[in-house]
Amino acid sequence: MDKLYWLDQIKLQDRAKVGDKAFYLSRIMQRGYPVVPGFVIGAEILREFLETLNSSESLAADLPYSSLHLDVGNWRQLQQVAGRLRQEIITATLPSSWVSKIFQAAREWETKYLILRPSLMVPTNNKQVGTISGLLESVFCQCDQEAIATGLKQTWSQLFRARSLLYWQQAGTNLQQVNLAVLVQPVRNAIASGSINASTSAWEITATCGLEVAIANGEVQPDVYYIQPDSGKLIEKHLGNKMLAYCVALPDVTDEWQALPDSVLTANNTSLITYLLEQAQQKQYALPAEYLPQIIDLASQLVGEFGKHFSVKWTVSHDNPSAKLYITQVKSPQSAIPNVHIIKGLGAARGRVTANAYVVGNSQLQTEKLPQGAILVARTIKPDWLPLLQKVKGIITEEGGLTSHAAILARELGIPAIVSATDVTALIQNGEKLLLDGDRAEVYRIKADVAVEEVQQKWGSAEALELNYLHSSMPSSPVNTNSWESSGSAFAATKPIIATQLLLNLSQPNLIEQVQSLPVDGVGLIRSELMIVNILEGEHPNSWLADGRQAELVEIWAEQIMQFARGFAPRPVFYRSLDWRSHELPSFPHQQQSSPQSVLGERGIFSYLLNPAVFELELNALATVQKAGYSNINLLLPFVRSVEEFTFCRHKVEQAGLTQLPQFQLWIMAEVPSVLFLLPEFVKAGVNGISIGTNDLTQLLLGVDREQQQLARVFNELHPAVMSAIAQLIEMSKNAGIPCAICGQAPAIYPEIIDRLVQWGITAISVEPEAVSRTYEAIARAEHRLILEAARRQLRG
Secondary structure (H helix, E strand, O other), rough: OOOOHHHOOHHHHHHHHHHHHHHHHHHHHHHHOEEOOOOEHHHHHHHHHHHHHOOOOOOOOOHHHHHOOOOOOOOHHHHHHHHHHHHHHHHHHOOHHHHHHHHHHHHHHHHOOOEEEEEEEEOOOOOOOOOOOOOOEEEEOOHHHHHHHHHHHHHHHHHHHHHHHHHHHHHOHHHOOEEEEEEEOOOOOOOEEEEEEEEHHHHHHEEEEEHHHHHHHOOOOOOEEOOOOOOOOEEEEEEEOOOOEEEEOOHOOOHHHHOHHEEEEEEEEEEEEEEEEHHHHHHHOOOOOOHHHHHHHHHHHHHHHOOOOOEEEEEEOOOOOOOEEEEEEEEEHHHOOOOOEEEOOEEOOOEEEEEEEEEEOOOOOOHHHHOOOOOOOOOOOOOOHHHHHHHHEEEEEEOOOOHHHHHHHHHHHOEEEEEEOHHHHHHHOOEEEEEEEOOOEEHHHHHHOOOOHHHHHHOOOOHHHHHHHHHHOOOOOOOOHHHHHHHHHHHHOOOOOOEEEEEEEEEOHHHHHHHHOOOOOOEEEHHHHHHHHOOOOOOHHHHHHOOOHHHHHHHHHHHHHHHHHHOOOOOEEEEEEOOOOHHHHOOOOOOOOOOOOOOOOOOOOHHHHHHHHEEEEEHHHHHHHHHOOOOOEEEEEEOOOHHHHHHHHHHHHHHHHHHHHOOOOOEEEEEEOOOOHHHHHHOOOOOEEEEEEEHHHHHHOOOOOOOOOOHHHHOOOOOOOHHHHHHHHHHHHHHOOOEEEEEOOHHOOHHHHHHHHHHHOOEEEEOOOOHOOOOOHHHHHHHHHHHHHHHHHHOOO
């Protein structure tokens, strides 16, 4: 490592070595603007590092034509190659002289925390290369040698992840021509952060409390100020929705931050933590009034540098002895496409799709008017709409969360979905052209005179390429609905063998053919309530009974279950009996319904006690499947509160004759906290196994309605209480000698917990089809780490 490039000394000839992000910051810093100091680890250092690796393949090679024979059209191969390349970088050792030089330079700032910002320079002669914003992400780390080495390798490795490799090849860019430098800057806690987006009509200033990470993650709606460009006067301002904020770890903070430890929620890594804002602070503007004139004055000066269209990010940092306004990034102007508007929400299902909107406000959905291939926009998705979701290309809702029925089914079907998008039914008009990006949780309203291709080029074209491809590999995709069927066997053949069972969560029989060749050990969860809406014809099951149609219902019900048994035989299939909150069921005039405001309703087995007839029908359907010769169907009882409830159900199961088959297993969902205290008694009463339902377990342990996303975003499955409960359930199951699976959304939404699940001894992990590949990889890595640690202990012993 010959040199580091300091921002205040970078010259024009250094641009290719430091990348555009660092170069533009250095330009305005050298013109006297307030920029956070920093230095750049040049792009040549990455190339030198890659040349030292012991790989049989050159990572810096032109991948499309190298001996890797990378085919980005094969997304499983793409994920495999990307994972191997990144793993090789992460596990390699950096020269100690490099790390020491970086560390000594960073020590000049007397800070304990750093941010490593990727700074790219790519060829400009290819017209297909659009914005690369969002392609690579910044990495926070502590200012010590070990953390710097790890953070630097993490930053470099992003160049070789799947979305990057896909982007470079689709854009026709030779990877050898891509220069990746790393801008290193100190990080201090911020009073507020945000952006300035300037156009000819107005300057839009956004602001949130703490570091800008909360805005980038879509976890807050920032405050917004609209400024008249010519006069610099405030036109209007809107208070955002800010429940949380980010800061670096606490030793550096001033006295006003000392209360933070009591409100800390999660540690994202060793240096970045999340904290809740007090109610009073949520009702205030994040930016103190005295700083708004400074930002407006800064915008006025930047007009002279960039013209009337520009976008920059800023932060008001906790410097000693007083706070100071800094520019942190110069961005491409959003005003390049004036006729596109962005709506933010919460990404519930991955993918990217373009279609016309079909908006359902407070009125009832008119089935016959819902066009094939539309994007459904609604306040919420009602249970009787679920069968219709198979004809739409995407979903946007104002309400609901990551574990709502609509979100779960969207992930199963492979269609993009965004939930918790405020006032979306008022903002979007029926028939409008939309670009729905589920991965970035953004909706683009596209005016008629703007081409979709132009939007994709200006906004996140890297993500567009990756997500369009991944979405085309999903079931129900209009492009390639059979990709899983054609590639599943090859995918399984190239994977390492894992001991932990990998299972599927399903509800739609029409997906079986597409997913049955995936490398899974069976079906860990059939969501019966989502399955049965396809056959109830909009009527409550009791209506079928009242009309004397129980035999017909049992026959149809059994045929639905039999499709799963047949499709996955001899692999086990776990059918979960009905777990609808009573107000979600189709109306039945002769039955008292629970209040729609009830969070829980008459959940699980309690509804069987009140109305055993429907449960008996369900058991008869299962018995019909057994009599047809299928011995791989098992029963999973939902929302079990007490041993007495379970005993009631076990007697019903025995009366239906299901236990006469030796292979039959009767499990319970572990989702009510009482199971934590009663599991030994459940086992004595005849429970053969448990499956942890993290969705309900989380909301019952933490007192959080999972549909209230403002709370659910921070009080989630990663909470220590929830993780402790999961660990306890696994340990109790091992002691009782029964299997313990997990079928909630936690492993798919937070794959980082898979490491701990495997270490604790989970028997099986059940996920939606779209999460199979990454879950398989995570299980394999976790198991390999355990084997390696055991071998090392044996050698030391």
